[in-house]
Amino acid sequence: MIKGKTINGLMRHLRDNHGISISGSKNKKDLLNMGYFHGYKGYRFIRRSQNQIPFTDFDEVVAIYKFDANLKAAFYPDIMFIETAIKNYTLNTLISKGPVDFDYVFTNFLNDYKKHPVGSSKYRSKMKNRLKLRDKIHQSISYYYSDQRAVIQHFLHNNKPIPLWAIFEVISLGEFGFFLQCLNEPTRIAIAKDLGVHSTSHNQNGRIVEEIIYLIKELRNAVAHNSVVFDCRFRNAEPPARLKQYIQHETGAANITFDNIVDYFIIIIFLLKKLGISKTELKKRIRRFSEESERLRKTIPISVHTSIMGSDFKNKISSLLNYL
Template sequence: MQGKTTNGLMRHLRDTHGITIGGSAHKQKLLNMGYYHGYKGYRFVRNKNNKIAYSHFDEVVAIYEYDSKIKSLLYSNIMLIETALKNYTLERLVQIGPVDFEYIFTNLLNDYKKHPVGSKDYHKKMKSRLDLRNKIYSTISYNFSDNKAVIQHFFHKNEPIPLWAIFEVISLGNFGFFIQCLNLDTRILIAKDLGVHSTSHNQNGRILEDIIFLIKDLRNAIAHNGVVFDCRFSKADASARLKEYLQHTTHINNITFNSIVDYMVIVMFLLKKLGSSKTELKKLVRKFVNESESLRGKIPVPVYTSIMGSDFRNKTTALERYI
């Protein structure tokens, strides 16, 4: 199969897609962003049927650069959140008892016990618990083979691998399953430590796992340079209790996680809970607003609205008040 040169791809964009593109500057931009990872990844909003009616290549570049800036803005903060959530969990578990995995598996990862033996829920929760153990053992095995020093150290000393070392190598998603399998009392203690427990939103200590399962897709998209501007990374709907809780706590209406501003809300919410200063948070929100307003001036208004939502300004104003 004969591929296209960059000049050929530029002709293809002009002739097939009706996009004005030409000259060395556009050629350089297309080379830098890539036709397949760049243009093809940014030609629609959320799904391939919702194509953006570009008329000029500068509009493609504007969305591509906005996406890159948002990932840069969020990267260090989302990594901080992941590390902090694991450390808060460790801090609580250390206070309860030994932190080797076998002890915790037997004594704390036992949410299944609240259901009658043999019931459907008992079987479901037990399977989740066993699946978690298999995933953790598989991750340990992989990291041992991959010469991960923190794992090899304990194997060579013939010592149990402590939970802190396991948390260093498991994914955020598997950490979410870990929280999910903890018993009710332990989940609530950790949620209280983080300041996210509420008795008025039917949480049952589940709010932390809701948060983790929501942000893991954003975290993975940022870490692996996926597209984030239109939230296509989201693999599952946020729970109703999480959306209601965030709306009640932040006084921001219509949080749906269909636009990137809603993910900015939960990142700000978590950073505030983790002790970030008002100055730091306001600076971050201002950068986000400035980049978003800059994009507004570079693409057609209907396209901007389909990306950011019609209530972008209301949400960011309310977010600044919350901070």
């Protein structure tokens, strides 16, 4: 039998074993609200468990926890907006090229493999991805039919092909990125041009949109599942160098690495601007983000704040304002 610790026991454990000052009803409520495992244990390090934050006061833990929660609350609606908008831009581009039932799109646009010699390793790899995408989409259709999603049932019950817009309603952001990856180059470039993100100077080959989607997918999933985001531990892969260089070139912000959350904030602002959000609204977001950072800076040691936000945080925010 496993015997757990009461909240008083956990507070005593933090004092005695971790050297953290914690006492009183306020700290008790904070620990109860955030939880010991989701809260303290999730926020006691930066990126990797060996990078322990030298907490001495429980209020410092609370400050980082609240900073993280406020980031997620601010990011979520913008990421959802970006996801919907990019899907709609993609649909609009494809509609201009022909029918958008999935079978037509699969045959005529999801054929990037054709530019390689038949049977070559790249041909086989891209053909495999194309077939894998088809399987994933069919699985989504089957799942959401069983789940009684009206948009899927309507077309199947009426013996009609399911249009791409309905499929985009039910696939994940990662699957959407995979869809973009399988498109042929002319179609990818057309989508990037319609979004205003195509650049011939960064060797994009129309790949920039899928690279952006894969980048923000990890943040989106972390936000949606209430995982930790303040230190970018959600990042699973190194973003492509050309994406970093492109965002630096477009925004004027130097040293974009996506090691700090400010870099993700920069790409969100960049995308919102491309999607037509007003300068006034974007300035409000930048001001709110800066205020959250400053509130955190006043509550935790300066060295910890620098580790979280980066030593060039103010320069990046200044560059972002100039970009607007």
